[in-house]
Amino acid sequence: MTTSQVLHGDCGEVLKTFAAGSVNLIVTSPPYADRRKSTYGGIAPEHYVEWFLPRSAEFFRVLADDGSFVLNIKEKAENGERHTYVLELILALRRQGWLWTEEYIWHKRNCYPGKWPNRFRDAWERCLHFTKQRRFKMNQEAVMVPMGDWADARLKRLGKNDVVRFDSQVSSGFGKNIANWLDRPMAYPTNVLHLATECSNKNHSAAFPQALPEWFIKLFSDPGDTVLDPFVGSGTTLKAARELGRNGIGIDLSREYCDMAEARSEPFAYNLEAELSE
Amino acid sequence: MTTSQVLHGDCGEVLKTFAAGSVNLIVTSPPYADRRKSTYGGIAPEHYVEWFLPRSAEFFRVLADDGSFVLNIKEKAENGERHTYVLELILALRRQGWLWTEEYIWHKRNCYPGKWPNRFRDAWERCLHFTKQRRFKMNQEAVMVPMGDWADARLKRLGKNDVVRFDSQVSSGFGKNIANWLDRPMAYPTNVLHLATECSNKNHSAAFPQALPEWFIKLFSDPGDTVLDPFVGSGTTLKAARELGRNGIGIDLSREYCDMAEARSEPFAYNLEAELSE
DNA sequence: AGCTCTTATGAATCATTGA
C-alpha cells in the first residue's frame, strides 16, 4: 500500500522535519526566475542561486545515498540574452556536494508559439540529474524502447491514428501504446526525451507532462520507494508516483496548489476514471 | 564570385593579420577537451577556458558588429560526472564581451553506442550562439520548414528512400529535398536541430554533418558574406559556405587537415560531381 | 531501378589491469 501526502509550506522549512535519507528520488520543476510571482515573490535571476541553495541543502540531507535529484529548469531570455543563473546554479550545487551526473534534454515537440527577431521558439528544457554518489539506483530496463528498424518497417503501413508516429525511433519512446511492443527487440534510450507538452484541460498552467516525471520515476526508483516533489504545483509528480506504485510527498507554498495536488493524487478522487482513460 | 581559402597555423595567431570586422559569421566546432590529441595535444578540461579565451578575443575583433559566432561543443563525462568547463566557458565569454544570445540543441539521431551503469548514450550537443550586439543579422525565412499536416499526409505513402522521414514535423527540417516543398505552407523552426551525424567515408573523424553549418550559414549570413571556421578540420564548414555562395576562410593547426579542407572546398576538385550528386 | 540482408564504424564511457 502506497501513500500520497501534500504538505503546505516552504520546502526549506518543511523538510527540516524529515529524517535524513528518507527519500529515494526528488523530481521537481522549481519556480523559474521571475515566475509565479504570487507565491514565491518572483525570485530575481540575480538572487536565484542564493534562494535555491538552502533548500537544496535540505534535499541533500533527506535524500538516500543512492538516490537521485532531477531538476527540470530552463533559463529565460531577457533583453536579448539568455540568463546565466542556471549555469551558476549547477556550479553552486557541485560546491554543495552534489555530483552533476548528467544533463537530459526534454525536447518539447509542441512548444509555446511566438516570433522574435533574434531567436526561434524555445523547444527544449534541461533535466539536470544530480546524485550524492557515483553509484546510484538506476533501472535502465524500465525505460527501454523498441528498436529502430522496427519503426521503419511499421511506418510504411501506418494509419493516421496510429499513435506511434515519431515517438519511437527518434527518441526515448513515450508512445502511449508501448505495451504492444514488448515482444519486439528493445534498445536503451538516449539522454534526449522527446515528448509533447500536455495540453492541459485543467485551469492551471501545466508545468510538465506526466510522462516526464514518469520516466524518471521508473528509471531512478523502485516500487514502494518514496518520491518527493518540493515544488509540487498542480501535483503531476504525485499523480505519476501513485500510478507507478511509489509513495509520494509534495510540498508547496501555495495553499491553492496544495489542494489541487491533493485532489489529483487522491486515488478515490471523483475524476479517477476520467484520468485513467486519458 | 566567391572564394575559399585555407590557412595553416594557430587561429589565435593567424587571425591577428585580419582586419577588424572583416568576417560576418563564425561557425566552428573546436577540439573538445582531451580529444584530437594528435593535432591539438588534447587540451585538459581544467585548462580549456584559458586555452580558448585568447582565441575568442581575436574572433571578437574580426567579427562584424552584426555578426554571429556559433560554437558547437559538448562536455565529456568522466568518472561518473559531466565536466563543467563548457559552463565556465560560457560565463568567461560573457565577461569577454560576448552576448550569450541563445543555446541551440543539436539532437543527434545516431549517436555513439555504448552502455554504462550510470548514464545513457549521449545524443545531443550544444550549439551556442554568441553575438556582439542585441540586434544582429538573422534571416529567419531562409530556414523555414514545411508545416506539420502536409508532412503528416506525405508520410503515409513514403518509401524507404524518401529522405523526409522524421525530419519534418519533429524539428527544424534538414530534409535534403527541401526544394520540393517551396509551394507548401511553411513554419519557422525551433531551437532544436534534429539530424544525423554524417557517416564519413573519408579517413578522418567527421566533426559534424554538413547540414549543421548549412543551417547556421543560411540563418546568420547573406550570400557574398564571409564565413570563418577557425578550427576547420576536414572542411565541412567551407564546403557548405561555398555551396551557399558565401566566401569561406578556414584555419587549422594541422597541415593534413588544411590539405583536406582545401581539396573539399575547391570548386573544380576532381570529385566535384561525386559530391554534387550526394 | 528497388528491396533485403550483411558488415563496418563512429568527437563515448566505464571497469579493469599493469606500471
Add this chain to the structure above:
DNA sequence: GTCAATGATTCATAAGAGC
C-alpha cells in the same frame, strides 16, 4: 596511492552484395 592503456558494451547509419 595515482595514472595510462586496454577491453567490453552498444545501435543508427552507410555501403555493398545479391536477387
